[in-house]
Amino acid sequence: QVLLQESGPGLVKPSQTLSLTCTVSGGSVSSSGYSWSWIRQLPGKGLEWIGFIYYNGGTYYNPSLSSRLTISADTSKNQFSLKLTSVTAADTAIYYCARRGSTITTGWFDPWGQGTLVTVSS
Amino acid sequence: DIQMTQSPSSLSASVGDRVTVTCRASQGILNSLAWYQQKPGKAPKLLLYASSRLEGGVPSRFSGSGSGTDYTLTISSLQPEDFATYYCQQYYSSPFTFGPGTKVDIK
Numbered sequence: 001q002v003l004l005q006e007s008g009p010g011l012v013k014p015s016q017t018l019s020l021t022c023t024v025s026g027g028s029v030s031s032s033g034y035s036w037s038w039i040r041q042l043p044g045k046g047l048e049w050i051g052f053i054y055y056n057g058g059t060y061y062n063p064s065l066s067s068r069l070t071i072s073a074d075t076s077k078n079q080f081s082l083k084l085t086s087v088t089a090a091d092t093a094i095y096y097c098a099r100r101g102s103t104i105t106t107g108w109f110d111p112w113g114q115g116t117l118v119t120v121s122s
Numbered sequence: 123d124i125q126m127t128q129s130p131s132s133l134s135a136s137v138g139d140r141v142t143v144t145c146r147a148s149q150g151i152l153n154s155l156a157w158y159q160q161k162p163g164k165a166p167k168l169l170l171y172a173s174s175r176l177e178g179g180v181p182s183r184f185s186g187s188g189s190g191t192d193y194t195l196t197i198s199s200l201q202p203e204d205f206a207t208y209y210c211q212q213y214y215s216s217p218f219t220f221g222p223g224t225k226v227d228i229k
Contacts, residue, residue, distance in 0.1 A: 045222075046209070046220055046221070046222045046223055047166070047209060047211070047220040048220070049217055049218045049219065049220070060216065062216075062217045063216075063217060064217065096165055096166075098165075104154070104213065104214070104215075105154070105172075107154065107156075107213025107214075107218060108156035108168055108171040108211065108213060109156070109158075109166075109168065109211070110168035110171075110177065111168075112165035112166055112167070113165065114164075114165055115165050
């Protein structure tokens with residue numbers, strides 16, 4: 001059973017960089033056939049796909065965030081990470097990591113981590 | 123971007139009711155649609171993918187159908203544990219987008 005767990009600061013100041021890590025257990029971030037994703041949920045609102053990293057290290061970002069976004073992986077720790085620069089209050093959200101298939105026909109997200117709330121405030 | 127809409131935005135139903143949630147995409151998505159269930163304080167849980175394929179372990183009272191731009195999630199007999207918010211998601215093209223959700227609560 002694959003489990004994902006997000007970690008990182010719960011409070012980030014405006015204009016700074018939001019950094020989160022997702023630790024994967026029961027599976028490998030370098031397993032072919034999967035990609036590893038970040039999704040966020042704005043307070044009281046819907047879900048927004050942020051981006052993902054493929055098992056081979058390739059990345060794919062939401063164009064609305066791509067100029068501020070970096071997703072990377074550390075295969076030795078079986079983790080992948082999110083860095084979002086120049087944050088504002090609009091980036092306040094619950095951030096989830098999730099596994100996704102590696103093809104366009106397997107693009108659903110399953111499983112998900114429990115989520116971590118990140119608040120952007122001074 | 124493909125916009126996803128859901129209707130209704132909320133509904134009240136009783137245990138045992140048949141419930142239907144509709145999801146519409148702004149363009150055809152060739153059955154590249156997933157449904158999720160989210161309970162308060164929890165992460166979304168995958169229910170169905172490819173429009174109608176049931177994820178392992180999901181009760182058979184959940185079903186999905188549709189084609190083109192219009193898709194439906196049906197709960198054949200609502201159970202107490204089904205009161206939650208339901209989201210659709212298209213994975214046909216980037217950016218991969220979610221519907222705004224349908225909240226199902228107790229009548």
